[in-house]
Amino acid sequence: MLPAFPVYLFDVDGTLMDSQADICGAVQTVLASHGRTDIPHEVLVRYIGRHLIEEFVDFGFSHEQAEQMMVEYRGIYAERKHAATKVYPGVASALDQLGGRKSTATTKGTPTTRLVLEQFGLIQHFDHVQGTDGFAAKPDPGVLLKSLEALGARPADCLLVGDSPADMEAGRRAGIRTCAVTWGYGEAGELARWEPDFWIDAPHQLLPDF
Structure with missing residues (x-):
């Protein structure tokens, strides 16, 4: 849990x-x-x-x-126009039930990220939308730190959820705890090298009362 x-x-x-x-x-x-x-x-x-x-x-x-x-x-x-893109099963429901404040931390630019979240009906779940805008991409922790700055939060308050080794490395470099998801594109062995704090196999496993 x-x-x-x-x-x-x-x-x-x-x-x-x-x-x-x-x-x-x-x-x-x-x-x-x-x-x-x-x-x-x-x-x-x-x-x-x-x-x-x-x-x-x-x-x-x-x-x-x-x-x-x-x-x-x-x-x-x-x-x-994201014609072949799909939201993973269970993501919308998990975001809806998950407490806390939420931000993206993606290599996409912020305007594109916002458009995609709007198109797929996820934008309402986020307090802030942050992409990589003119600074180094992950595994550099810049996009994570920008998100925390916008939310007025500390690294110790935060969990980064991602599917790639670059996500896990960025989290470590930012002093943020990490959660590796197994349904994405990252290979388990490469993710494990960064010793994620948590692993989940389905979005609902993010919920504290799961």
């Missing part, structure tokens, strides 16, 4: 929503336009939650090329 926390921070992709088809589809479109059709979906999924520039550089593009490709990605991703 998890204890109750005054503040909860949530990753979005792979934690609240299964968005891999839209994210990876947009990345594949960008890569194909630059002559790369050899990178399978299974590889791209492992990059969800990391900054796109890092991803494109890993695939052999220069930093300058990667910056332009990120701009292209944002346009293509927006055009998809």
Whole structure:
């Protein structure tokens, strides 16, 4: 059983929503336009939650090329209108029943995050929406610290809920306790390296009275 926390921070992709088809589809479109059709979906999924520039550089593009490709990605991703994205079963109900204040802590930009939460009917569950806006992405803890600053909260008051090793590392670096979810994109062995404080297999397990 998890204890109750005054503040909860949530990753979005792979934690609240299964968005891999839209994210990876947009990345594949960008890569194909630059002559790369050899990178399978299974590889791209492992990059969800990391900054796109890092991803494109890993695939052999220069930093300058990667910056332009990120701009292209944002346009293509927006055009998809999240048509293949779904909220994970049980997420909405768990958010509705979970006490405490809540914020996102995602690699998406804040405007995109807000639009996605509105589109999928989750926005009302959040006291603050925080994305990665002009600062380093996770595993840097910046987006977590920005969320706490906006809520006037301390790291000791907070639980970070996420699916990736980058989430777990960011939580550790911020001094925030972490909860790894097993339904997302992160591999259990990689998550375990960061010794999450809690593990859950379904959203309702976040509830203190579960």
